[in-house]
Amino acid sequence: MPQWAYRRSHPDVIILDPPECIQHVRNRQSMLQKVAELDLQDCGGKVDIPKQIVVTGDPTSFAGSVAAAGLKLPLVAKPLVADGTAKSHAMSLAYNEICLSELEPPLVLQEFVNHGGVLFKVYIVGDANSVVRRFSLPDVDGCQHVDCGMMPFPRISSAAATANETDFEPRAAELPPQKMLDRLSRELRQKLGLRLFNLDIIREGGIGDQYYVIDINYFPGYGKVPDYESLFTKFFVSLASSKGKNVQNISTCNTEAHATRK
Ligand SMILES: Nc1ncnc2c1ncn2[C@@H]1O[C@H](COP(=O)(O)OP(=O)(O)OP(=O)(O)O)[C@@H](O)[C@H]1O
Numbered sequence: 001m002p003q004w005a006y007r008r009s010h011p012d013v014i015i016l017d018p019p020e021c022i023q024h025v026r027n028r029q030s031m032l033q034k035v036a037e038l039d040l041q042d043c044g045g046k047v048d049i050p051k052q053i054v055v056t057g058d059p060t061s062f063a064g065s066v067a068a069a070g071l072k073l074p075l076v077a078k079p080l081v082a083d084g085t086a087k088s089h090a091m092s093l094a095y096n097e098i099c100l101s102e103l104e105p106p107l108v109l110q111e112f113v114n115h116g117g118v119l120f121k122v123y124i125v126g127d128a129n130s131v132v133r134r135f136s137l138p139d140v141d142g143c144q145h146v147d148c149g150m151m152p153f154p155r156i157s158s159a160a161a162t163a164n165e166t167d168f169e170p171r172a173a174e175l176p177p178q179k180m181l182d183r184l185s186r187e188l189r190q191k192l193g194l195r196l197f198n199l200d201i202i203r204e205g206g207i208g209d210q211y212y213v214i215d216i217n218y219f220p221g222y223g224k225v226p227d228y229e230s231l232f233t234k235f236f237v238s239l240a241s242s243k244g245k246n247v248q249n250i251s252t253c254n255t256e257a258h259a260t261r262k
């Protein structure tokens with residue numbers, strides 16, 4: 001059933017995020033386009049995306065495409081489609097041009113940005129956001145690894161989800177400015193037309209004010225966010241209010257139902 005028809009026949013149902021907007025972040029090229037269009041000023045940090053190209057077709061032509069686009073090695077090779085399957089998370093680091101012909105397209109080839117081995121995951125729930133740190137890939141020295149060719153790497157951010165906070169290098173672990181995260185979250189929420197998503201952000205060199213968004217995921221695992229219960233409670237209450245329902249009545253009803261059950 002088309003969305004307009006569903007909306008018309010179910011006027012009381014709140015559609016949290018439209019399917020076509022979700023579709024937009026399942027492609028690693030289109031997901032970052034709106035970030036590249038942003039111009040955040042006076043918020044304590046600059047936000048961009050790493051330089052990247054999409055490659056399809058004959059892998060022997062990839063080295064030429066990389067040179068033509070002026071991309072610097074090493075490159076992170078990411079499957080173009082990010083649909084939650086294991087295959088869509090199979091990533092590699094390419095240290096030289098020759099190994100690019102081993103890759104299986106369609107892919108995004110993205111410049112690797114040294115970032116002090118710390119990744120920030122910003123979870124967005126409606127108007128609110130919450131940030132957590134994760135271990136990430138360590139910095140690389142281009143010349144040192146040039147003979148390595150292609151290096152597949154595991155899903156490091158989830159593998160390191162349980163890492164001890166004290167293991168982070170203190171300077172690289174310093175959280176991005178909250179003002180920047182608020183502005184970024186607000187603008188992307190509007191531009192993407194989504195309310196429930198997260199951003200993976202890295203800080204160039206681990207210090208300073210240049211940040212890169214490297215990934216956007218729809219409806220991520222919110223269980224890893226320390227205060228997710230309160231974030232979601234506020235979100236649901238705001239949805240109910242904006243739908244014109246009387247939140248006071250809902251909570252009174254629930255209390256009464258609860259009391260009756262007792
Ligand atoms: N351009 C980059 N520069 C430096 N490191 C990167 C870059 N892109 C990705 N990484 C590293 O690779 C990891 C996986 O990349 P990305 O988040 O794009 O893929 P993913 O499969 O969607 O991962 P996840 O599901 O864990 O979020 C990142 O968490 C980060 O450690």
Ligand SMILES: [Mg+2]
Nearest residue numbers: 157200215216
């Ligand atoms: Mg990611």
